[in-house]
Amino acid sequence: SQQGEEDPQALSIQEGENATMNCSYKTSINNLQWYRQNSGRGLVHLILIRSNEREKHSGRLRVTLDTSKKSSSLLITASRAADTASYFCATVLIQGAQKLVFGQGTRLTINP
Amino acid sequence: DVKVTQSSRYLVKRTGEKVFLECVQDMDHENMFWYRQDPGLGLRLIYFSYDVKMKEKGDIPEGYSVSREKKERFSLILESASTNQTSMYLCASRALPRETQYFGPGTRLLVL
Numbered sequence: 583s584q585q586g587e588e589d590p591q592a593l594s595i596q597e598g599e600n601a602t603m604n605c606s607y608k609t610s611i612n613n614l615q616w617y618r619q620n621s622g623r624g625l626v627h628l629i630l631i632r633s634n635e636r637e638k639h640s641g642r643l644r645v646t647l648d649t650s651k652k653s654s655s656l657l658i659t660a661s662r663a664a665d666t667a668s669y670f671c672a673t674v675l676i677q678g679a680q681k682l683v684f685g686q687g688t689r690l691t692i693n694p
Numbered sequence: 695d696v697k698v699t700q701s702s703r704y705l706v707k708r709t710g711e712k713v714f715l716e717c718v719q720d721m722d723h724e725n726m727f728w729y730r731q732d733p734g735l736g737l738r739l740i741y742f743s744y745d746v747k748m749k750e751k752g753d754i755p756e757g758y759s760v761s762r763e764k765k766e767r768f769s770l771i772l773e774s775a776s777t778n779q780t781s782m783y784l785c786a787s788r789a790l791p792r793e794t795q796y797f798g799p800g801t802r803l804l805v806l
Contacts, residue, residue, distance in 0.1 A: 622782075623799055625784065626797070
């Protein structure tokens with residue numbers, strides 16, 4: 583079964599608005615990572631948040647983690663057309679082979 | 695900057711052909727990974743390697759094999775390509791367990 587599930591599957595907003603994407607997971611994690619993928623390209627790492635952290639910032643990105651609810655959110659502030667991409671959360675489980683388990687992603691479209 | 699390169703961006707092969715997908719990383723990373731990405735299914739792990747000559751099956755290893763003879767190179771082999779192996783293949787490498795993965799640009803494989 584899918585460990586990480588993103589919500590919404592697709593999001594379309596106007597440039598300048600904030601975009602929020604959510605990720606839920608099922609089993610205990612060591613950390614959670616967010617990646618971005620431009621159409622037809624590889625994934626680029628955005629931010630990693632560990633299980634003992636609640637919030638992390640990187641530029642216009644803000645990630646929160648609520649381990650009690652097994653959920654995370656990615657907020658992109660003051661969105662730009664160049665932010666148009668798919669965004670994936672990926673979890674590293676405490677147990678197991680330390681591999682990343684990806685959700686199916688949120689397709690974000692920023693309209694100019 | 696970490697650089698992960700893949701031998702081809704696009705590849706067209708015929709059913710039954712033996713296909714080699716090559717991945718090279720330039721940062722002396724011990725861990726390397728092969729994923730495939732399909733619409734609606736997200737990224738799924740095929741094989742990974744913790745070090746030279748080491749390999750472990752991921753979630754969908756059937757129909758694939760891998761080779762890691764040198765630290766910087768991780769090859770994915772389709773022994774006899776089939777149409778259901780048409781997909782986007784992504785390679786990644788990682789310096790430390792549980793940490794960020796760095797992805798190549800992907801190879802879009804079409805099997806006719």
